[in-house]
Structure formats: C-alpha cells, structure tokens
Amino acid sequence: MPALGYHVDGFPIPVLVTGDALFAGSIGGCPTPARYQLALSRLREVLAPLPDETLLLPGHGLATTLGEERVANPFL
Numbered sequence: 001m002p003a004l005g006y007h008v009d010g011f012p013i014p015v016l017v018t019g020d021a022l023f024a025g026s027i028g029g030c031p032t033p034a035r036y037q038l039a040l041s042r043l044r045e046v047l048a049p050l051p052d053e054t055l056l057l058p059g060h061g062l063a064t065t066l067g068e069e070r071v072a073n074p075f076l
C-alpha cells in the first residue's frame with residue numbers, strides 16, 4: 001500500500017498531512033528497494049514546488065516544516 005499525503009488548502013501557510021510518507025528526520029518504511037527509490041523520487045517531485053514554511057503533519061512524531069526537513073532530513 002503506498003503512503004498518501006494530503007495538501008490542505010485554506011490556511012495562511014501551506015499544510016501537508018504527510019501520514020507515513022514523511023516524518024521529522026525520516027521517511028516511512030518501504031518493503032523493497034524499488035519502492036524505496038519510488039518513494040524518494042515522488043517525495044522530491046511533490047515537495048519541490050512547496051515553500052519552506054509549509055507545515056508538515058506526519059502520522060507519527062512531531063510536526064515540522066518543509067524548510068526544517070530540507071536542512072535536516074537526509075532523505076530529502
């Protein structure tokens with residue numbers, strides 16, 4: 001089952017509910033190397049146009065921002 005995220009409109013800053021796709025400092029587990037590569041490429045593609053102030057709400061752990069993850073998350 002692929003991980004899903006939701007981009008929520010209507011707030012002063014972009015909000016992305018990342019579920020199990022992206023956590024503060026990590027990403028969700030992938031069952032195969034091919035799925036891992038797909039997850040990395042899709043995350044980079046989806047996140048690229050979003051600004052640093054985008055609020056990320058993972059399914060586990062602390063909320064973070066895209067700017068923080070661009071600096072500290074080795075998967076991005």
Ligand SMILES: [Fe+2]
Nearest residue numbers: 019020059060
């Ligand atoms: Fe989960």
